[in-house]
Amino acid sequence: MENSTEDYRIQSFDLDTQVLLKTALKDPGSVNLEKVSNIIVDQSLKDQVFSKEAGRICYTIVQAEAKQSNGNVFRRNLLNRLQQEFKGREETRGRSLQEWVCYVTFICNIFDYLKVNNMPMVALVHPVYDCLIRLAQPDALMNEEEVDCLVLQLHRIGEQLEKVNGQRMDELFFLLRDGFLLQEGLSSMARLLLLEILEFRAGGWMLSSTAHKYYYSEIAD
Amino acid sequence: MSEWTRSRRRDAPSGQYDDRSSGPSRWSHCRKRGVDGSLRANREAEGDDRENGSYRHADNRHASFTTPESAGPVSRCGRQADWGSQVEDDEMRRDVHRDMQRYRRRILGAEVTQRERKTSSGSSGSCDSREGDNMETDEAVLLRRQKQINYGKNTLAYDRYIKEVPKHMRQPGVHPKTPNKFRKYSRRSWDQQIKLWKVKLHAWDPPTEDSQDKVLDNIEELGLDDVMDIELDFPTLSDSQDAPASVTAHSLSLEGEDCLGTPVKLQKTEDPESA
Numbered sequence: 001m002e003n004s005t006e007d008y009r010i011q012s013f014d015l016d017t018q019v020l021l022k023t024a025l026k027d028p029g030s031v032n033l034e035k036v037s038n039i040i041v042d043q044s045l046k047d048q049v050f051s052k053e054a055g056r057i058c059y060t061i062v063q064a065e066a067k068q069s070n071g072n073v074f075r076r077n078l079l080n081r082l083q084q085e086f087k088g089r090e091e092t093r094g095r096s097l098q099e100w101v102c103y104v105t106f107i108c109n110i111f112d113y114l115k116v117n118n119m120p121m122v123a124l125v126h127p128v129y130d131c132l133i134r135l136a137q138p139d140a141l142m143n144e145e146e147v148d149c150l151v152l153q154l155h156r157i158g159e160q161l162e163k164v165n166g167q168r169m170d171e172l173f174f175l176l177r178d179g180f181l182l183q184e185g186l187s188s189m190a191r192l193l194l195l196e197i198l199e200f201r202a203g204g205w206m207l208s209s210t211a212h213k214y215y216y217s218e219i220a221d
Numbered sequence: 222m223s224e225w226t227r228s229r230r231r232d233a234p235s236g237q238y239d240d241r242s243s244g245p246s247r248w249s250h251c252r253k254r255g256v257d258g259s260l261r262a263n264r265e266a267e268g269d270d271r272e273n274g275s276y277r278h279a280d281n282r283h284a285s286f287t288t289p290e291s292a293g294p295v296s297r298c299g300r301q302a303d304w305g306s307q308v309e310d311d312e313m314r315r316d317v318h319r320d321m322q323r324y325r326r327r328i329l330g331a332e333v334t335q336r337e338r339k340t341s342s343g344s345s346g347s348c349d350s351r352e353g354d355n356m357e358t359d360e361a362v363l364l365r366r367q368k369q370i371n372y373g374k375n376t377l378a379y380d381r382y383i384k385e386v387p388k389h390m391r392q393p394g395v396h397p398k399t400p401n402k403f404r405k406y407s408r409r410s411w412d413q414q415i416k417l418w419k420v421k422l423h424a425w426d427p428p429t430e431d432s433q434d435k436v437l438d439n440i441e442e443l444g445l446d447d448v449m450d451i452e453l454d455f456p457t458l459s460d461s462q463d464a465p466a467s468v469t470a471h472s473l474s475l476e477g478e479d480c481l482g483t484p485v486k487l488q489k490t491e492d493p494e495s496a
Contacts, residue, residue, distance in 0.1 A: 072305075072309060075305065075308065076305030076306070076308075076309070077305070078305075079303070079304035079305040079308060080303050080304060080305045082304065083303060083304045083305075116308055116311055116312045116315065117312065117315050117316075119315075121304075121308050121311065122307070122308075122311055123304045123307035123308050123311065124304065127304075
C-alpha cells in the first residue's frame with residue numbers, strides 16, 4: 001500500500017493525532033471514527049494546504065471502513081459535520097475569509113474524491129453550487145482569495161458538476177461573465193482568473209494549447 | 222435541523238442512539254452495529270454496565286429491538302434531512318435498482334426454460350409471464366424491504382450462518398432463506414416473513430456464557446399475545462404456496478417455514494400494522 005504519511009499530509013498534526021489517523025487508515029474499526037472525522041474537518045478549516053488534499057485521506061478511510069465492516073460511520077459523520085458547517089457558512093465568511101475559503105475547498109475536494117457507486121454524491125451537488133455561486137457574487141469577486149478559490153474548484157470539479165446539473169453551471173457562469181465584464185474595481189489578477197475559467201469551460205473544460213501558453217508560459221524577456 | 226442537534230448530542234457519552242443500540246437485550250447483543258451504524262464492539266462494556274430494563278418500551282420490549290421498519294415516521298423523516306443519510310439512501314436506491322435488473326434477467330431466463338418445458342408437455346403457457354407481472358417495482362416498498370433485510374443481515378448470527386452453511390448446502394424449510402423482496406406480498410405477509418426469517422437466524426447466535434439466563438429471559442418475554450399473533454398471521458403465508466411451479470426456483474420455500482419447529486426461538490416481535 002502506498003499510504004505513506006506524506007500522501008495524506010498528516011505531518012502537521014500532533015503525534016497522538018497522527019497515530020490516530022494512521023490507525024484509522026489501517027484498522028478503522030478500532031478507533032472512534034466520529035472523532036477522526038471531526039479532526040479532519042477541523043484541520044481542513046484551518047489549513048488551506050490540507051483542505052486541498054483532505055479528500056484523499058477521507059476516501060481511504062471510507063474504503064477501509066466499508067471493506068472491514070461494511071460500515072459508513074465515518075462518511076456519515078463527515079457529511080453531517082460538513083452540513084453543519086454549511087448552515088453557518090455566511091457567519092464563517094463574515095468571521096474569517098480564510099476559514100470560508102478552506103471550507104469551500106474542502107467540500108469540493110470531498111465531492112471530488114468520495115463517490116457512491118462511481119457517481120458524485122447527489123446530496124452535495126446543490127451545496128457545492130451554493131458555495132461556488134456565493135463566491136461569484138460581486139462582494140466576493142473583490143477578494144482575490146475567493147476568486148482564486150472559485151477558479152481552482154472549477155478547474156477540478158467543474159466538468160463533473162456540469163454533468164450532474166448543467167443549469168446551475170449556466171447560472172454560475174452568467175455571474176462570472178457579468179463580473180468579468182461589468183464589475184468595477186476588479187483587480188486585473190481577478191479578471192485574468194475569470195477570463196481563464198471562461199475560456200476553460202468554453203473549450204469543454206480544457207484550455208487550448210495557445211490559451212495555455214498565454215496563461216501559463218513565462219514571459220519571454 | 223433536529224438531526225444536527227441530535228448528532229451533537231451524540232458527542233456526549235450517553236447519546237440517545239448509543240443508549241438504544243447498546244442495551245443488553247438478547248436481540249441487540251448479537252447486532253454488529255447499532256441503529257446509527259456504529260460498530261457495537263466499541264460500546265460493549267458500556268452496555269453491560271447498564272441496568273436491565275432501563276431502556277424499555279412501555280410494553281416491556283427492549284428499545285433496541287425496534288427495527289428500522291417500525292422506527293416510526295418521525296425518526297425516518299428526521300434522518301433523511303441530513304447529508305449522511307441522504308447519501309446512504311442514494312446508495313441503497315442504486316443497489317436496489319441494480320438488483321432489480323439482475324432479477325429481471327433471471328426471470329427472463331427462467332421463463333424461457335419454462336416455456337420450452339411447457340411446450341413439450343403440451344400444457345398452455347398462459348401463466349408464462351406471471352412472475353414478471355408479480356414483480357414488486359415500487360421503489361418505496363423495495364427500499365423499505367431492503368432496510369429490513371439489511372437489518373437482519375447486520376447480525377453476528379447471519380455472519381456465522383453464511384460461514385457455517387455454504388449456499389449449496391442450504392435446504393428449503395430447514396435453513397433460513399432471505400425473503401424475496403421482488404415478489405408481491407401484502408405488507409403483513411412480508412413483515413411476517415421477515416419475522417420468521419430473523420427467528421430462524423437466531424439459531425446461529427454466538428454462544429454466550431450466560432446463554433442459560435437469556436433463554437429464561439426469552440421464555441419470560443414470550444407472552445400469549447405473541448403466540449396468538451403468529452397463529453393469526455400464519456394463514457397469510459399460504460398466498461405464496463399456490464404460486465405456479467415455474468417459479469419454484471425463485472420462490473421462498475415457505476412450506477417448511479413452520480414456526481412450531483423453533484418454539485424456543487420465538488421472540489416478542491414488532492407488529493407495525495397494529496402498533
